[in-house]
Amino acid sequence: MDEEKASLYQGKLKQIKLELLGDVEKNYRSAKEEAGEAVPDISDEASRTYNHQLMMNLGEQDWEKLKLVDEALDSFDKGEYGICKECEEEIPEPRLNIVPFAKYCVECLNKIEKEQAAEKHNSKF
Numbered sequence: 001m002d003e004e005k006a007s008l009y010q011g012k013l014k015q016i017k018l019e020l021l022g023d024v025e026k027n028y029r030s031a032k033e034e035a036g037e038a039v040p041d042i043s044d045e046a047s048r049t050y051n052h053q054l055m056m057n058l059g060e061q062d063w064e065k066l067k068l069v070d071e072a073l074d075s076f077d078k079g080e081y082g083i084c085k086e087c088e089e090e091i092p093e094p095r096l097n098i099v100p101f102a103k104y105c106v107e108c109l110n111k112i113e114k115e116q117a118a119e120k121h122n123s124k125f
């Protein structure tokens with residue numbers, strides 16, 4: 001992937017992250033304000049309390065999404081962005097356009113989902 005495209009996807013990912021965090025911050029602030037507590041500055045991402053609050057305020061799905069977004073952002077540094085974690089082939093761009101934080105190509109994702117479904121099914125017996 002050339003640099004121009006990479007920075008495009010990087011921008012998209014940062015946008016998604018901001019949206020996810022923005023919702024959390026809003027929820028966090030209104031909850032605190034309702035309780036009449038002082039609202040600390042939560043811009044310090046290193047703060048443990050913040051991360052804890054983040055987890056409490058994010059739905060499980062959003063939390064998973066945020067983790068994927070962070071992983072994708074990390075993968076730029078390693079030059080691994082857009083590479084399927086399973087087959088190590090490039091993930092097609094139309095897929096990245098829809099899911100910029102995709103870890104797997106569609107074939108591998110289907111395979112993994114089938115395996116997980118099979119595991120769930122088996123565990124019932």
Ligand SMILES: [Zn+2]
Nearest residue numbers: 084087105108
């Ligand atoms: Zn794959």
